[in-house]
Amino acid sequence: MGKLGCNIDGNLDAAKFSEPLPWIGLYVAAASLACLIAMAVDGINGIRYRKIWFPCRFFSLNATSLTLIATAIKLAVDLNTPMPRRQDQLAKLSSTVFICTVMGNSMPSIGTMENKEMAMNIIALGILVITVIVNICIQLGTGVIYVFWKEHAFIMFIMLVLLLFLTFSALTVPTTKQYLEYKYNKKHELALKESSKETGKTVVDKLREDLMKYWMMAHTCNPQFVMGRSVTCTASGAFCLLSAATLAEAIFRSYFFPRSFKFCSGESDYKWSTTIVLVIQTIAVGVGTLGPACRWFTAINFSCPKRGNTIHTKHFKVEHYWIQRLVEMKECPLTLQIRNRHFRKLAHDAKIQFLHLCIGVQTGIVITSKVIRLVSVFIVSQIFLCCNFCEELKKKFKFKNSVSYTESTLESQLSSRMDLSRFVLHLEGEDVMVGLMMKCKCDPTDHWIRMGRKKEPKYLINLLETSTFSQGFKAVGECDSNQVPSLDSEEPPNCWVLPVVTLTSIAVAIPNVGPKSIRQLICGVNQGLEYVRLIEEYLDGRDLSNIRKTAEVVWLGVELYHKWLDVDLHKLSLQGKSPKEILQELADTAKNRSVEFHKKQMNQCLKQSPSKWPIKVLAANSMYRISQTILLNCESINDQMGEKLFAAVVVMISDILGACLTNLQHLIPLKCLSSTIEERQRGVRHAVYILGKTEKILKILEQREPPSLEPHQMAYFDDWRSLHMQKKPSPFFPSSLESEKASNNSSDLFLSIG
Incomplete structure (x- = not known):
């Protein structure tokens, strides 16, 4: 028995080394297929959303795609494996053309890269391209590639041109980003100024018009769109078309004019796998050329003389x-x-x-x-002239009435649309592109508003309808009375989330309340917290992360387990205690936790900032103050008033959520500005989606009297609380029969959610 790698005679068994090559060829085909699928998905998304510049979302230049490309072109850089058959030689050419395709297809993706990432990816691509060119030249010299040498020479030239275009186009990305960011900020200020001057329109209509402006700005300054409409990128599309046409020409000639070629006899070590590689890479070249070709065609279509x-x-x-x-x-x-x-x-x-x-x-x-x-x-304009001639002939066969009706309908549609041309962000020399960007823009605001309406928070809307909006969100000041003695010399600042989750915890613990009402309250609060978190994130600049984390921890226990920290609220409501006793027990439990912590601080001679207190202490402080406030306002409460207390607490939660959600009209425009230029289009789309979801909420809040606060004060719970503390407090439980009836009606309205 011979040694490993040797035959029985002791000679090197070279045939044994080539046995895995068909499976390596299959591996190459799999990598090519992965690139094909990624490019196809980008193409489908571009067609689906009518983005004729075909952004690169799934197939862009990065470490993963470069690794796949290096694997997919293995046949092109194989220096010494014999490739005698027709499909073997064509597979060599298809691997070379494949590189040109992926370079042209992924060119817009460099617009979204950071400078360092962009430099590293282009250097890696450059090394790969130079390696391929050197290896092909060696194979042309040794005879491994013995046909299609003209095609290979032409493709190598295109590869170098595309690499130069890609490299030098990348140099403009930081400059264009900086310039467009400046223009976006200026246009954003203009949109806000125009919106503030408009009168007679509802908040929803104003926001919808503003978002149309923001979308146009975000769309036209999208770094991928900027790169995709540049002259170098559109020219790259022409070179990609030439490379794909070269591969098509070689395949056509070799199969339909076989006598013009003389292929060698024998079989490649890759065997059947070269045919699979050739088929997959040919399809990949066709699919990958779609994006670059459309960019090129769109540019020349608009530049043709027929456009004026x-x-x-x-x-x-x-x-x-x-x-x-x-x-x-x-x-x-x-x-x-x-x-x-x-x-x-x-x-x-x-x-x-x-x-x-x-x-x-x-x-x-x-x-x-x-x-x-x-x-x-000049070449394509002749085709357009023929198309125009056919259109003119077609119009002559139409009735005049239908033509006039169509024209009038079109004019009315155009006049009804807002003129957004002044919000198109373009670079120097792109003035003539404004019309194209206006014509070819895909305004998704109506679509995403409709999508948002389908997902509107129904539980939250019903919860807000129980609020005492007519009394100016009075519960914001009533939930935490200044008559409650403080447990420490300093009190932590308030945020919107913590009082809401604390009040919800109390509501869950109130006896004689049906489980359906509890479930609907939790669903409504959960939907409301989604927007409260966004408002605090974007509008509240204070460092209250620890307090917000406290609210999240408390809410997790309440929503999933009906527990406030380690207190089982559901079990507490079933112990047969009166509502007043339950409130007192919650207040005592919270007080004990707080007092224990403050004693420990004094003993250790430590003094922490209230906002940095431990989570359980912050939660206990909030529970103590709110429970004591309710007890102070509910002296006459008895055992049979559980449902009324629940309804009153629900109104308080609704008031606080309603007061907070008045900031939605300030949040939505700000969300369009706060993201980076790469993510801005997605941010505007999310803002449109939020508008669709909260359209009814904004209409409900608009019917109420606005608070006498400055816009920058409306985002802070403490400012609302100070405003209501200045007013004469009203009784927590109305004493008159009319007020009691109103309270019962509000309770019935909430309980009918569904």
Whole structure:
């Protein structure tokens, strides 16, 4: 028996080493298929949402995609495996064309990358491309690639051009982001100013119009869209089309004109797997060329003379943002620490000369891209002329009445739409693109508002309808009375969430209340907390993270287990105690926890800031103050008043939530500004979705008298509380028969949720 790797005679068994190659070919096909699926999903999303610039969401330049690409082009860089058959040679070519396709397809993705990430990905791609070119040249010299040498030479040229376009386009990304961020902030201020001047419109209508403006701004300054509509990206689409056409030409000639080629006999070590690789990569090239081709076609479609556009010399001007980054780099001193003055001067001069060369290359790339667009316009315009001629013939066969009706309908639709052209964010030299972006924009505001309406918080809406809005959200001041003695010299600041979850805990513990009412209250509060958290996150700049964490911990126990910390509220409500006794027990339990903590602080001579107290102490302090406040206002409560107390607590919760949710009209515009430029479009879409979900809530709150607070004060619970403390407090339980009836009606309204 021979050694491992040797035959019986002791010679090297070379055939044994090639046995896994068909399975390696299958691995290559799997990597190609993964890239194909990712590009196909991006293409489907682009068509579905009518984004003709085809953003790269699933297939972009990153570590994962570069690893898949390196695996998928294994056949192109294989230097010594014989590839005699037709499908073997075509698989070599398809792997090479595949690289051109993925470069053109993923070009917009560099717009969303950070500078360091972008540099690393482009360097990795450049190393991969240079490796492929060198390996193909070696194979052309050794004869591994013995046909389609012209096609390979042409594809290698396209690969180098696409790499240059990608690299030098990346240099403009930081500059364009900074410029568009500045313009977005200015336009955002303009939109707010216009909205404040509008009168006679409801809050919902104002917000809807504002969101249409914000969407247009966010859409047109999307970094992927900016890169996708650039001249270099559209020119890359033309080169991708050429590479795909080259592969199609080679496949067509080899199968339909086989006599023009002389393929070798024999079989590749990859065997049947090369056919699978060829089929998958050919489909991937076709699917991956869709995005670049559409970007190219859209650009030349709008630039054609039939659109009324003419070619001027200014169209060949190289805008400043293309070379601004290079100019700044040239003016900056070297960071290298070179002591010798002579060598430091040489290094500085070399840097300047190199950047001069880069500026020249960048200028040449931009001008070349514009020339390609011009040539494409002259070629494609003839096709458009034929299409226009056919359209004119078609119109002649239509009745005049139907034509006039259609035209009038179209005019009325156009006049009914708001003019958003002034909110289109564009770069220098893109003035003519404003019309295209207005025409081709996909305004999803109506769609996402409808989606939000389908998910409106019904339990929360019914809960808010029980509020005493007509009395100005009085429960905000009544839930925590200043007559309750403090357990410490300092009190922690208040947030919106903690009083709500504390009151809900009390409501769950009240006896003689049906489980359906408890369940509906918890559902309503849970839906309300979703928006309260957003309001506190975006509008409250104080560091109350520990207090909010306390509220989240308490709410988790109440919602899932009907427990306040370690107190079983459900069991407490079944012990046969009166509502007053239950409130007193909750207050005593909370007081004991707080007193124990404060004694420990005094003994250890420590004094923590109230906002940094432990979670259980903050929860206990809130429970003590709110329970004692209710007890102070409910001196006449008896054993049979559990349902009335529950209804009163529900009204308090509704008041607090309603007061907090008046900030929604300030939150929605702010949410469109707070995100980064890469995530802004998603942020605006979420804001539109929130508007759809809360449309009824905003209408309910708009019918109530607004508080006498400044807009910046409305986000803070303590400011609302101070405002209501100045007013004469009203009794917690109404004494008159009319008020009692109103209280009962509000309770009945809440209990009928469903």
